[in-house]
Amino acid sequence: MRTLGEALRDATDILQQAAVASPLNDARLIAAHLLGCGPLNVALHMRDEVPAGFDEAVSRRAQREPLQHILGSAPMGALDLHVGPGVFVPRPETEVLADWAVRRGRGVDKPVVVDLCTGSGALAAYLAHELVDARVTAVELDPGAAAWAARNFSEFTPGVELVIGDATDATVLPDLHGRVDIVVSNPPYVPETGDLEPEVYRDPHMAVFSGAGGMDVIDEMVHLIFNLLKPGGVMGVEHDDTTSELVLDVFTRHGGFTDVAVLNDLTGRARFVTASKL
Structure with a gap:
């Protein structure tokens, strides 16, 4: 009989040869998923x-299919959100925001x-989940991604309102203009490029890339954010690690923010910009 220990060693070698960043960890997570136990209990x-x-799962991962697609979920705080083809996979750094x-x-x-740009609803x-008395509204342009968000909200946070809308349209959510305390967004922000890890290209293109400089959505989204916030309301936006100065400039030049x-993210990289509405 081939044991799980032997299979994990084989899987680690296979994933290492496929240039997977964390071969042993991924193999253990696959095993834990199939066993229905925590990773430490493997x-x-x-x-x-x-x-x-x-x-079969290891073979899929070796073809650089995202681990989260194989497992069917991605962690976000205390939640394990449903994800799969057609929706952006949440990354750990977004928990900082x-x-x-x-x-x-x-x-x-x-x-x-x-x-704004809720994707899976992360x-x-x-x-x-954390602010139990909050009124939370999520906006997503892509109906395919919105279907994943609706599934997650239904299971984990049924009070969230989901709206199909474009975050670059300053007229979205007119009933909330001037009434919002907090706006957050993990928008498309990656500059168009072909040299990223293969897993990135499994996410929907419209959820990842934002023009040659990665700024197309953020440049336009600033107007909707301003319209939504009440005076003194705050906003936080995730961005590419190469565009921090550009994002700072967008919100500074607008004139409506202080x-x-x-x-910074947990590694010390500038990955978010925050501001308050005047």
Whole structure:
């Protein structure tokens, strides 16, 4: 009998040869998923038979299919969101922006929150889960991605309102103009390029790339953010690690914001810009 321990060693070699960034970790996560246990508990099954589907899942990962597509989920705080083909896979760094927004929302009575370009619903669901008295609205342009968000909201945070809309349209959500306490967004922001990791190109193009400089959506989204926020309301936007100065300039030049500042991710990279509406 081939044991799981043997299969994990084989899988690690296969994934390493495929240039997967974390071969052993990915192999363990696949095993944990199939065993229905936590990753740390995989060690308790090393002498057990290989779970059905393990080799097939490893083969898919070796073809650089995103691990989250194979597992069918991606973590976002305390939530394991449903993801798959047709929706952007949330990345861990986005939790920095989510945590910032939660801290800002803690001191507000029944905060009104908008998540622009919600994708899988990651930020909106995180904030609705943590700020239980908040009114959260999520906006997404792509109906395919919105279907994933609707599934996640239905299961985890049924109070979130989902709206199909374009974050570059300053007239979106007219009933909320001037009433929003917090706006967050993880918009398309990657400059058009062909030299990224293969997994990136499995995400929808419109959710990842934003013109040659990566700024097309953010350049236009500033107007809707301004319209939505109440005076003193705050916003936070995720951006590419090469465009921090450009994003700072967008919100500074607009003239309607103050306290425009950089927020770093956990590795110290400038990955977010925050500001308050005058």
